[in-house]
Amino acid sequence: MKKTSPARPVLSVAGLSVRFRMRGGRHVAAVTDATFDLAAGECLALVGESGCGKSVLASALLGLLPANAETSGAAVLDGDTDLVTAGERVLARTVRGRRIGLVPQSPAAHLTPVRTVRAQLEETLRELTGVRGPAVGPAARAAAGRAAFPADHLDRYPHELSGGLAQRAATALALIGDAPLLLADEPTTGLDRELVERTVDELRRHTDRGRALLLITHDLAAAGRIADRVAVMYAGRIVELADAERFFGRPGPRHPYARGLLEALPEREFAPIPGMPPELADLPAGCAFAARCPRADERCGLQPSFENGVACHHLTGVEIHRAEEPADA
Amino acid sequence: MLELNRVTAGYDRRDPVVRDVSLAVAPGESVGLLGPSGCGKSTLARVAALLHRPDAGSVVLAGAPVKGWRYRAPQEQRTAVGVVFQQPRLSADPRLSLRELIAQPLRSTGRRHEVAVRVAELAREVGLTGELLDRRPHAVSDGQLQRACLARALVLRPGLLICDEMTAMLDASTTAALVSVVEAYRAESGAALLAVGHDRVLLERWCDRTVRWEELDGTREPAEAVGARG
Numbered sequence: 001m002k003k004t005s006p007a008r009p010v011l012s013v014a015g016l017s018v019r020f021r022m023r024g025g026r027h028v029a030a031v032t033d034a035t036f037d038l039a040a041g042e043c044l045a046l047v048g049e050s051g052c053g054k055s056v057l058a059s060a061l062l063g064l065l066p067a068n069a070e071t072s073g074a075a076v077l078d079g080d081t082d083l084v085t086a087g088e089r090v091l092a093r094t095v096r097g098r099r100i101g102l103v104p105q106s107p108a109a110h111l112t113p114v115r116t117v118r119a120q121l122e123e124t125l126r127e128l129t130g131v132r133g134p135a136v137g138p139a140a141r142a143a144a145g146r147a148a149f150p151a152d153h154l155d156r157y158p159h160e161l162s163g164g165l166a167q168r169a170a171t172a173l174a175l176i177g178d179a180p181l182l183l184a185d186e187p188t189t190g191l192d193r194e195l196v197e198r199t200v201d202e203l204r205r206h207t208d209r210g211r212a213l214l215l216i217t218h219d220l221a222a223a224g225r226i227a228d229r230v231a232v233m234y235a236g237r238i239v240e241l242a243d244a245e246r247f248f249g250r251p252g253p254r255h256p257y258a259r260g261l262l263e264a265l266p267e268r269e270f271a272p273i274p275g276m277p278p279e280l281a282d283l284p285a286g287c288a289f290a291a292r293c294p295r296a297d298e299r300c301g302l303q304p305s306f307e308n309g310v311a312c313h314h315l316t317g318v319e320i321h322r323a324e325e326p327a328d329a
Numbered sequence: 330m331l332e333l334n335r336v337t338a339g340y341d342r343r344d345p346v347v348r349d350v351s352l353a354v355a356p357g358e359s360v361g362l363l364g365p366s367g368c369g370k371s372t373l374a375r376v377a378a379l380l381h382r383p384d385a386g387s388v389v390l391a392g393a394p395v396k397g398w399r400y401r402a403p404q405e406q407r408t409a410v411g412v413v414f415q416q417p418r419l420s421a422d423p424r425l426s427l428r429e430l431i432a433q434p435l436r437s438t439g440r441r442h443e444v445a446v447r448v449a450e451l452a453r454e455v456g457l458t459g460e461l462l463d464r465r466p467h468a469v470s471d472g473q474l475q476r477a478c479l480a481r482a483l484v485l486r487p488g489l490l491i492c493d494e495m496t497a498m499l500d501a502s503t504t505a506a507l508v509s510v511v512e513a514y515r516a517e518s519g520a521a522l523l524a525v526g527h528d529r530v531l532l533e534r535w536c537d538r539t540v541r542w543e544e545l546d547g548t549r550e551p552a553e554a555v556g557a558r559g
Contacts, residue, residue: 049500051470163366189498192366192527218500264501266534272506276456276473 008079009037010181010212015073018060028281030056032236043213045223048233054216058185063091097128097177103184107170111158117169118154128177147172164195182213188222200226224248232258235277235288240310254310257289330356330489330521331377336386338376346372350545359522361532364542374493374525378412411482415494417474421466427477428462434485451480455510472503479507483514493525508535
């Protein structure tokens with residue numbers, strides 16, 4: 001977390017929490033105290049199992065939460081706009097599509113089913129870039145080309161596209177506004193390995209051209225392929241934030257949950273973490289992972305603070321020390 | 330346990346998705362079928378699960394030729410195969426609690442007296458606790474629902490289990506957990522497994538042997554990876 005970004009962060013999230021008010025006065029703590037920075041040209045992968053709060057965090061950044069959500073903390077875009085306090089008017093007119101591009105989870109559902117890809121690209125171009133008249137056609141072809149969407153498929157409807165092409169159409173739409181921040185929410189769900197790699201490699205290329213990318217995924221292989229840093233989320237909290245090379249390679253993850261998640265991969269131990277994550281409506285007072293943790297003891301009854309990139313009571317001096325070694329950018 | 334002989338199947342007779350494919354799974358054996366999205370492997374899995382009638386070719390299940398598919402399949406053949414699909418939300422009745430979901434095959438085959446014991450046993454094996462069992466699909470996560478769908482597939486103690494991209498939506502830990510449930514059941518029952526998927530690393534780790542779709546489908550060039558269907 002102490003990583004010093006060369007430039008001012010594109011996105012600076014500090015103490016972001018989201019709670020849903022439920023019937024009977026109950027609360028669901030979907031995101032608690034998320035804090036991270038994201039710089040231009042950098043990809044941060046937010047990983048964790050389904051239901052851990054990753055997508056809620058993405059929705060909070062876009063102001064797309066339902067009415068019963070209570071958001072606190074700050075998420076500052078480019079040093080000037082706090083996405084948490086900005087009103088719907090500001091978000092709709094200046095942020096979504098223009099300053100944050102969303103690459104959605106299921107492109108087939110994100111695209112309008114009754115209109116062709118060309119029509120959707122042209123509409124977005126008119127809306128976001130002000131292109132008019134005869135210039136719209138070439139601009140749409142260029143927009144498609146940026147996401148490697150084939151020009152001879154532009155007149156197809158979403159249901160006529162394969163999963164990979166629908167993903168590229170959605171990516172093309174997300175890139176039109178030249179937003180400095182790209183938010184990709186599970187962009188590879190349901191795609192096979194080859195398409196996963198092609199999709200994330202394309203996202204990485206857009207990052208290398210100077211965008212910041214927040215990649216939300218449960219696919220550790222995809223995250224390992226393109227991320228500069230990894231944030232591991234468990235039960236609504238970021239429990240580890242680490243340099244990707246150190247996380248996937250040596251010395252490896254430091255939080256017991258992150259280690260368990262990585263060891264569950266078929267190319268590693270292929271052993272599940274025992275038990276299941278706690279309900280977000282019924283979180284324990286202390287560490288939410290304690291019930292499944294091989295190292296749990298009485299200290300875990302207290303919520304561990306997030307220090308040196310990890311939230312765990314059990315890190316030895318050596319492990320703390322690792323975090324303090326300079327991480328390469 | 331399962332023999333697919335020169336099966337041709339699809340949704341348009343003039344343009345079948347599966348052409349002249351043969352594949353056998355021996356009793357107790359686990360076979361991984363690897364292929365890209367849209368290659369037809371799920372259609373073949375549906376043929377093997379007696380859910381899709383092939384246009385040509387034959388299927389032999391536990392030594393007996395299959396004569397009818399879907400509702401035309403005799404009960405003893407239908408219940409000999411357990412199936413788990415990729416998307417638990419699409420394969421679970423939203424009105425049923427997880428407990429009822431797991432019990433459904435027992436009820437439909439007139440074995441309701443086994444429900445209490447068998448559901449409790451399976452719920453423990455797949456890691457679903459008491460309170461979760463009373464929830465309906467909308468109130469549980471994909472991983473929890475897939476655990477229930479796996480329990481449902483095992484409830485009649487099938488001799489053949491077909492897992493079509495069972496873990497494609499799931500995180501690494503839940504994937505490993507579900508695979509270990511399947512393997513524990515197979516070790517105890519001697520059931521055979523056909524696991525269909527696109528994750529080579531996973532299937533090679535999981536199965537006795539893996540077969541690539543291109544090896545089965547000798548009649549044409551390997552199709553380009555098209556289609557979101559798993």
